[in-house]
Amino acid sequence: AQSVTQPDIHITVSEGASLELRCNYSYGATPYLFWYVQSPGQGLQLLLKYFSGDTLVQGIKGFEAEFKRSQSSFNLRKPSVHWSDAAEYFCAVGDGNKLVFGAGTILRVKS
Amino acid sequence: GAVVSQHPSWVICKSGTSVKIECRSLDFQATTMFWYRQFPKQSLMLMATSNEGSKATYEQGVEKDKFLINHASLTLSTLTVTSAHPEDSSFYICSARGGDYYGYTFGSGTRLTVV
Numbered sequence: 001a002q003s004v005t006q007p008d009i010h011i012t013v014s015e016g017a018s019l020e021l022r023c024n025y026s027y028g029a030t031p032y033l034f035w036y037v038q039s040p041g042q043g044l045q046l047l048l049k050y051f052s053g054d055t056l057v058q059g060i061k062g063f064e065a066e067f068k069r070s071q072s073s074f075n076l077r078k079p080s081v082h083w084s085d086a087a088e089y090f091c092a093v094g095d096g097n098k099l100v101f102g103a104g105t106i107l108r109v110k111s
Numbered sequence: 112g113a114v115v116s117q118h119p120s121w122v123i124c125k126s127g128t129s130v131k132i133e134c135r136s137l138d139f140q141a142t143t144m145f146w147y148r149q150f151p152k153q154s155l156m157l158m159a160t161s162n163e164g165s166k167a168t169y170e171q172g173v174e175k176d177k178f179l180i181n182h183a184s185l186t187l188s189t190l191t192v193t194s195a196h197p198e199d200s201s202f203y204i205c206s207a208r209g210g211d212y213y214g215y216t217f218g219s220g221t222r223l224t225v226v
Contacts, residue, residue, distance in 0.1 A: 034215070043117070043204055043219040044155075090154065098145060099206070099215055103154045 002027040002093045004102035012108040013081050021076040021105050023065075023091030032094035033074040035065055038104075039087045047089075050074065061085070083109045113139050115207045117218025124195055124225055132190045132221045134205030140185035141207035145215070146178070149202040161188055185209070195225040 003026045013019050025031055032051050036044040048059025055067040065076045074091060086109045091102040114137040124130050134144060143162050147155040159175075161167040161182035169175045177199075179191040188207075192199055204220040 036217070041202075041220070041222065043115075044206075044217040046215075046217075049214075094215070097143070098157055098160055100157070101154045 002031070002095055002100050004091050004093050004100055006089075006091055006102035006105050008105045009103070010106045010108065012110060015083050015109050015111050016080050019076075019078045019081045019085070019107070021089050021091075021107070023074045023076065023102060024072050025074060025091070025093045026072065027093055027095070029095075032096065033065075033067060034092040034094065034099065035059065035063070035074075035076045036090045036092065037061075037087045038090065044090065047076070081107075081109055083111060085109055113207075113209075113214060113216040115141075115205065115216045115218040117205050117221055119221060120219060121222040122224070124223070126196055126225055127194055129191055129193045130195055130223060132192075132203055132205070132223075134188045134190070134207065134218050136186045136207045136209065136216070139207075139209050139216075141188070141209040142185065143208045144182055144188035145206040145208075146180060146188075146190050147204045147206065149204060149220075151202075155204060158190075192223065195223070197225045199223065200225045 005024045034049045035047040047063045048057045050057045050067045088104045088106050090104045092099040116135045118133050146158045149155050158173045159167045159169045167180035182188040205218040206215045
């Protein structure tokens with residue numbers, strides 16, 4: 001069965017600093033990988049997804065993620081964080097049917 | 112883009128009553144819908160998967176008689192929490208897939224509080 005690990009529960013970065021959120025997955029075949037963002041009391045918004053092809057994926061709001069098969073990772077990055085990026089971020093792996101989510105990483109941005 | 116509307120956004124009900132949550136795909140046909148439950152400061156846990164016109168598939172440990180899921184059309188799925196109790200209080204989120212086969216669009220969630 002597939003699983004997702006997000007090792008960082010909380011991350012705090014200064015506004016303008018770079019960001020990397022870690023995600024490791026376990027899946028027997030080629031995974032479908034996703035990053036979502038959730039603001040408090042809200043649903044999930046898709047940031048980006050990877051199915052195949054170029055392993056560096058560009059998403060919305062200036063986010064990108066890199067799929068590394070050898071490391072079973074799909075880390076999310078942003079070169080310069082804005083205060084509005086403060087939220088919870090979820091990595092997910094899909095098998096073509098359902099999604100399995102990681103535990104989430106709460107991002108705090110300090111000014 | 113694909114939009115999923117979920118209603119109500121929040122609901123408070125008395126213990127023992129039933130509550131229905133609707134999930135609608137507004138601009139695409141949702142062949143598959145998913146229902147998740149999220150406890151405070153926790154991740155999303157898949158409760159069930161429903162395909163239009165067929166019975167929902169529940170995840171292990173989810174009481175199918177308590178959480179009734181109906182996916183009667185390609186644009187509407189409902190989750191009914193029957194005989195709700197305080198421990199059913201949670202944030203419920205639906206997700207729909209269709210059109211873009213590998214895309215999952217989420218509703219805005221429903222905060223259920225049972226008193």
